[in-house]
Amino acid sequence: MPxxxxxxxxxxxxxxxxxxxxxRMVAKIDGERIVDVKMIVGYLHRSMEKxxxxxxxxxxxxxxxxxxxxxxxxxxxxxxxSVEKLAGVEVPERAQYLRVIFAELQRVAxxxxxxxxxxNDCGAWQTPVMYAFRDREKVLDLFEMTxxxxxxxxxxxxxxxxxxxxxxxxxxxxxxxxDDLPFRFEEYDQLLVGNEIIMMRARDVGMVSPEMAIxxxxxxxxxxxxxxxxxxxxxxxxxVYDRMQFDIPVxxxxxxxxxxxxxxxxxxxxxxxxxxxxxxxxxxxHKTDVPLAIRPPAGEAYSRVESPKGELGFYxxxxxxxxxxxxxxxxxxxxxxxxxxEMTIGKSIADAIVTLGSIDINVGELDR
Amino acid sequence: MxxxxxxxxxxxxxxxxxxxxxxxxxxxxxxxxxxLEPASAFEAMRFLRDDEELDGKFLVQMCSVDMITHIDLxxxxxxxxxxxxxxxxxxxxxxxxxxxxxxxxxxxxxxxEREIYDLMGxxxxxxxxxxxxxxxxxxxxxPLRKDFMSMPGGRKSGLxxxxxxxxxxxxxxxxxxxxxxxx
Amino acid sequence: xxxxxxxxTIVTDNWWDIRDxxxxxxxxxxxxxxxxxxxxxxxxVSALLGTLAIISFIGGVAIINIWVxxxxxxxxxxxxxxNRLGPxxxxxxxxxxxKLMQKEVLQPKSAPGLIFTLAPIMFTIPGIAMxxxxxWGRNMSLANVDxxxxxxxxxxxxxxxxxxxxxxxSNNKYALFGSMRVIAMLVSxxxxxxxxxxGIVLFTGTMNPQGIVxxxxxxWSLMILLQPLAFIIYFFSVSAELNRTPADIAEAExxxxxxxxxxxxxxxxxxxxxxxxxxxVAVSAIISTLFLGGWWAxxxxxxxxxxxxxxxxxxxxxxxxxxxxxxxxxxxIDQLLAFAWKWLTPMALLNIVMVSAEVTIWEESxxxxxxxxxxxxxxxxxxxxxxxxxxxxxLAPKFERFPTQLRFYSNIDVPSLPAVAAxxxxxxxxx
Numbered sequence: 001m002p003x004x005x006x007x008x009x010x011x012x013x014x015x016x017x018x019x020x021x022x023x024r025m026v027a028k029i030d031g032e033r034i035v036d037v038k039m040i041v042g043y044l045h046r047s048m049e050k051x052x053x054x055x056x057x058x059x060x061x062x063x064x065x066x067x068x069x070x071x072x073x074x075x076x077x078x079x080x081x082s083v084e085k086l087a088g089v090e091v092p093e094r095a096q097y098l099r100v101i102f103a104e105l106q107r108v109a110x111x112x113x114x115x116x117x118x119x120n121d122c123g124a125w126q127t128p129v130m131y132a133f134r135d136r137e138k139v140l141d142l143f144e145m146t147x148x149x150x151x152x153x154x155x156x157x158x159x160x161x162x163x164x165x166x167x168x169x170x171x172x173x174x175x176x177x178x179d180d181l182p183f184r185f186e187e188y189d190q191l192l193v194g195n196e197i198i199m200m201r202a203r204d205v206g207m208v209s210p211e212m213a214i215x216x217x218x219x220x221x222x223x224x225x226x227x228x229x230x231x232x233x234x235x236x237x238x239x240v241y242d243r244m245q246f247d248i249p250v251x252x253x254x255x256x257x258x259x260x261x262x263x264x265x266x267x268x269x270x271x272x273x274x275x276x277x278x279x280x281x282x283x284x285x286h287k288t289d290v291p292l293a294i295r296p297p298a299g300e301a302y303s304r305v306e307s308p309k310g311e312l313g314f315y316x317x318x319x320x321x322x323x324x325x326x327x328x329x330x331x332x333x334x335x336x337x338x339x340x341x342e343m344t345i346g347k348s349i350a351d352a353i354v355t356l357g358s359i360d361i362n363v364g365e366l367d368r
Numbered sequence: 369m370x371x372x373x374x375x376x377x378x379x380x381x382x383x384x385x386x387x388x389x390x391x392x393x394x395x396x397x398x399x400x401x402x403x404l405e406p407a408s409a410f411e412a413m414r415f416l417r418d419d420e421e422l423d424g425k426f427l428v429q430m431c432s433v434d435m436i437t438h439i440d441l442x443x444x445x446x447x448x449x450x451x452x453x454x455x456x457x458x459x460x461x462x463x464x465x466x467x468x469x470x471x472x473x474x475x476x477x478x479x480x481e482r483e484i485y486d487l488m489g490x491x492x493x494x495x496x497x498x499x500x501x502x503x504x505x506x507x508x509x510x511p512l513r514k515d516f517m518s519m520p521g522g523r524k525s526g527l528x529x530x531x532x533x534x535x536x537x538x539x540x541x542x543x544x545x546x547x548x549x550x551x
Numbered sequence: 552x553x554x555x556x557x558x559x560t561i562v563t564d565n566w567w568d569i570r571d572x573x574x575x576x577x578x579x580x581x582x583x584x585x586x587x588x589x590x591x592x593x594x595x596v597s598a599l600l601g602t603l604a605i606i607s608f609i610g611g612v613a614i615i616n617i618w619v620x621x622x623x624x625x626x627x628x629x630x631x632x633x634n635r636l637g638p639x640x641x642x643x644x645x646x647x648x649x650k651l652m653q654k655e656v657l658q659p660k661s662a663p664g665l666i667f668t669l670a671p672i673m674f675t676i677p678g679i680a681m682x683x684x685x686x687w688g689r690n691m692s693l694a695n696v697d698x699x700x701x702x703x704x705x706x707x708x709x710x711x712x713x714x715x716x717x718x719x720x721s722n723n724k725y726a727l728f729g730s731m732r733v734i735a736m737l738v739s740x741x742x743x744x745x746x747x748x749x750g751i752v753l754f755t756g757t758m759n760p761q762g763i764v765x766x767x768x769x770x771w772s773l774m775i776l777l778q779p780l781a782f783i784i785y786f787f788s789v790s791a792e793l794n795r796t797p798a799d800i801a802e803a804e805x806x807x808x809x810x811x812x813x814x815x816x817x818x819x820x821x822x823x824x825x826x827x828x829x830x831x832v833a834v835s836a837i838i839s840t841l842f843l844g845g846w847w848a849x850x851x852x853x854x855x856x857x858x859x860x861x862x863x864x865x866x867x868x869x870x871x872x873x874x875x876x877x878x879x880x881x882x883x884i885d886q887l888l889a890f891a892w893k894w895l896t897p898m899a900l901l902n903i904v905m906v907s908a909e910v911t912i913w914e915e916s917x918x919x920x921x922x923x924x925x926x927x928x929x930x931x932x933x934x935x936x937x938x939x940x941x942x943x944x945x946l947a948p949k950f951e952r953f954p955t956q957l958r959f960y961s962n963i964d965v966p967s968l969p970a971v972a973a974x975x976x977x978x979x980x981x982x
Contacts, residue, residue: 008724010724010728017804017805018806032728032884120805122805122880122881123797123881123882124796124879124880125624125796125799125804127627127878130628130629130630131629134629195880196947196948197879199948200882200886200948201881201882201883227958229960229962230963235963247961248959248960249957249959250957250958250959250960251958252957252958258957265957265959348885349807350800350806350883350884351883353805353806
């Protein structure tokens, strides 16, 4: 006689140690196997797109910090690029190089956090997060040195960057990228990449095929893990990325393990870019003179950057006034989640947690 | 070979290409913007996804803009293989906006359509589960519309709309200028 | 008056002799005898003295180990750990305990109160009770039980029952998942535990923990050298039973929040927390007794008191437990159960076959232990290595079909993909 059983509904989140914020997954579970997943978001919705319509273009920059609070510089950069594209503002060379340096430092910080949190989701008891925080702190120290803030930097401006780097910045950066971080990344390689338990946990988990990845508009490490060499920095070079030599790490299988390896490799590539940018860093002004209440001509612009989470796009419509008529953010965290259901169905709860960790969402950006 | 940097396809080029298969699908086309007929928008998008030259397999993003007279849905499509990007607009009625859902074609559109439904109130027939994404079901109104929470006397709290266009104290309903007609 | 005189005698005659704490209790019992106490009183008092000693040790351990664990793991995580309260943060556990006692004990309305309350108490008892049969010195054994190992095995599975009670009575889905996992683990891991200890019992011919220590002392050989495979199996199995990483799936924090103790708060949670440390120490004590020679350490126990050696060994093993906890990620439940059935159980069976053969050869040939045991040590160590290597070679999960290296592209490169079919219909829920 078959045993009569029915699936149990379990709320994973909004208050759960591994949902990376206030994100809720309603999972229907049959034993340990997930039958259906529904995601519920919006706990951190701050209606930034509406608020932005009532503030000037410059006043909107802090919003981009608060979106992806783990990668504030990338948000700043993407937004400023879109307004500059709309208004036709020329950015001085030095500012462009500084932007590249800070965006790449931010990528290192964000990927550190993502890798650490991912291993934590695999069940290691806080150690990887602490290691990752240790390395991230050093990057944030540099941010603090330059713009006074560690997390919500508000550093980029329309037409450049807010401040030039202080004198002690370059020696500190040199120590960081030549002595400190390469050693740490070697440690990551030894501890994580060959780790049997992590392989057992993350191989074949959260699989995404190339067709699925493109159809679901995935971007960032999620798309690259599926075997597609796509990086906005290469495909649609902004700032001075076309002058930099770097590689795109690409996985074979599209599973969580590949994504972790890709993040670690990308951090190394970021260091490579920073070294070149520091070497070529020109003098000159760090900002063009742009009126604080800039009024771009009526029109629209869509510009995108490769943020650590994926393709971060800003669609700005102006009616000629000092505030954007409409401001839309293409949030990679939100769009990357569209495959969550396909990735988790049929797997166990533990796999679902690992999958969510490997997507690397940021709820601040997801809910905006 | 993909382009070295992303090429933005001209709207007229995209429109011409779509016209070869679906002659009535284009409402208007300029150098920047292609506007599709809402009735045949789904077919047109299926065409531009599967077409070899346009190759819009990657839905970069979709969003909505309240243009007062109507609501524009803005789609950006890209071809990763050829590295180009183009923009397509679908206008919808302002009072009862309805645009066919493209989530049967792109699964990446599912969440974005839910977001647009939530914040702009555009309905997408054909969407598998059209519920609000961020706000709760009983939330009054759709925040991203320009007439959401307008102040008494038709005043708006917006920066660009507020200063000079509130003419007189007649209490007439205030309508901000459409983009392009501002100062 | 006589009593005072006798006490004075202890202080003057035996004050220096801390090597054997049983002298102290012996002196106390002598006093009772001198005062003309009846035999049953002596019997009760001797039991009470031993119990008092063990409970105070366990209580101290529960307090100190909070500090030890936090501090050691802190260093492993490249931070300091608690260092504010008292010297080296030593008073931190006391502050923790006071905080836990002050907290309100919340209980779900729909929880069956008796089971809910009993569970943490049940969880604490086995760890303490297990210490009763373990020898602390040559004469320092509270209960010299001849079936001590059976007693230990019986008690160690009782903890899982308490966890199940907690999970079941919490009326919480996460807690239920935790307790389900615990039962699945109990069924799987009890077997390798029993089988690995069977090897020792076969070798020594006794189930008495004191007897096992005396065997090791008599033949001048540590059990870990004679039974390396059994040690490895036992160590992994108990770390699974103890719910410590890499096998802490019952309370897997990142998956099911807290597992069985999700709904517990205040001192009830404190009991769970303390019992976890107590159990870890109890298991470390078992390992040091059975495998590491207990209070005996070659010539060292003639200089240093046996119980000090014993505590030193306990904390060495405990450190390894903390070390694994601070280092390894967690297995998935199916991997963990497969590990028990596919690896540990067959390995333990092989071990038993080997031990039986060795014991038979030893008894039949009549060779002296001085020749046989070193040979066995070498053979068993080599065999353990060979068996583990063979299992890894043939049973380890294979990742060959996945290339481990990433590809690197200096330009974008997107394969031309076929036209993608419609995404799966989300409206349908496949149940």
